[in-house]
Amino acid sequence: xQFPVSDAAPDFVRPVSQACTQAQFRTPExxxxxxxxxxxxRFHRKLWEYCYLLQALSTRGxxxxxxxxxxxxxxxxxxxxxxxxxxxxxxxxxxxxxAAGPEWVDxxxxxxxxxxxxxxxxxxxxxxxxxxxxxxxxxxxxxxxLEDYDFAWSLCAFEHLGxxxxxxxxxxxxxxxxxxxxxxVHTTEFNISSDDAxxxxxxxxxxxxxxxxxxxxxxxxxGHHLEMNFNLGGGELDDYIDEAPWNDRRHLRLRLxxxxxxxxxxxxxxxx
Numbered sequence: 001x002q003f004p005v006s007d008a009a010p011d012f013v014r015p016v017s018q019a020c021t022q023a024q025f026r027t028p029e030x031x032x033x034x035x036x037x038x039x040x041x042r043f044h045r046k047l048w049e050y051c052y053l054l055q056a057l058s059t060r061g062x063x064x065x066x067x068x069x070x071x072x073x074x075x076x077x078x079x080x081x082x083x084x085x086x087x088x089x090x091x092x093x094x095x096x097x098x099a100a101g102p103e104w105v106d107x108x109x110x111x112x113x114x115x116x117x118x119x120x121x122x123x124x125x126x127x128x129x130x131x132x133x134x135x136x137x138x139x140x141x142x143x144x145x146l147e148d149y150d151f152a153w154s155l156c157a158f159e160h161l162g163x164x165x166x167x168x169x170x171x172x173x174x175x176x177x178x179x180x181x182x183x184x185v186h187t188t189e190f191n192i193s194s195d196d197a198x199x200x201x202x203x204x205x206x207x208x209x210x211x212x213x214x215x216x217x218x219x220x221x222x223g224h225h226l227e228m229n230f231n232l233g234g235g236e237l238d239d240y241i242d243e244a245p246w247n248d249r250r251h252l253r254l255r256l257x258x259x260x261x262x263x264x265x266x267x268x269x270x271x272x
Contacts, residue, residue: 002220005213006229012052014059017216017226019190020048020252020263021233029055037078038120042249043237045263049155049187050079052265056185060269062151063088070149070177072139072170073157074117081122084131091146092117093137139170142177151183156263159189163201168215171266175224180272190264192232192253199257206261215266223271232262 010018012027024030025043033051034041041047057063065087074080074092083090092114114134118125123132137143139154140161152174158167171186178184191198191206199206209230216228232238242254253262 003216003225004227006227007231008229009233010229010231012055015052015056015265015267016229017212017266017268018229018264019192019232020045020052020265021231022235022237022252023233024048024052036082036122038122039078044248044251045254046156046251048252049263049265050077052187053079053153053155053185054082056265056267057083057151057153057183060151060183060267062183067150068148070146070152072137072152072154072174073160074155076116076119077155078117078120078122079153079155080117080132081120081128084118084128085123088131090132091149092132092134094134095138096136140166142170142173146177149178149182151185152177153185155187156189158186159205159207160203162203162205164198164205164207164211167205167207168211171215171268172218175219175268175270178270180270182270184268184270185265186268187263187265189256189261191259191261193260198259204256206256206259207264212264212266219268225269225271226267 010021010024012024012029030051033054037050039047063086067088069083069088069090071080071092074094080090080092114132118128158170161167161170174184189206191208195208195210198208216226219226237250237252240250241260242251253260
């Protein structure tokens with residue numbers, strides 16, 4: 001195995017590829033990013049994904065004027081505005097409105113244009129207009145002109161590409177979009193109840209530990225750097241499984257299709 005793997009308690013100060021756990025919420029860094037994205041503190045895995053992305057980019061020097069970032073399936077993420085407010089030039093992408101489907105559009109999770117990405121006024125309007133571009137993009141067929149970015153990201157998006165294979169291929173293909181030494185941050189679903197049976201096709205799939213390890217091995221063979229941590233925490237909410245209809249404040253683990261899942265984030269530094 002050509003990459004470090006740990007089962008120690010995950011660190012939120014300088015995160016690596018790791019799962020969402022309760023202890024990470026009670027850190028100054030997590031609470032700082034909650035304030036920056038203007039979201040109330042709560043134990044919700046989606047909030048963890050926003051803060052995880054921003055902390056990962058911040059600690060790797062990606063939040064600086066002149067940096068270029070590419071977001072896939074951004075929906076209405078406030079992270080775009082946080083980046084722009086720090087002088088980062090962002091290309092934000094999402095599915096075509098006709099292809100998104102009512103489950104995304106009707107629940108307000110789909111971005112139809114750039115105006116949807118600064119509705120909390122996190123970034124001054126003139127600066128946002130200068131630094132942020134929006135375009136339609138299919139994550140299963142990334143356009144060839146999306147290249148030479150300092151970093152790229154997606155938050156809980158690549159499990160919706162139709163199959164496990166499509167999702168893993170997206171991660172590999174997205175490396176093409178960033179320069180050598182650049183950073184990828186992707187979060188997705190992590191099946192923590194089985195390393196065998198899972199949801200492997202459909203509108204949402206669940207990746208297993210073995211899928212993550214195989215992906216990490218493939219990436220490491222090509223010279224890309226990542227560190228893996230599979231600790232699942234020991235807090236009360238790390239054992240609590242949310243059931244539909246979802247709880248907005250106790251939502252770190254949930255049951256989907258008979259399996260227990262949580263969020264897992266990847267941080268990959270491109271070779272070179």
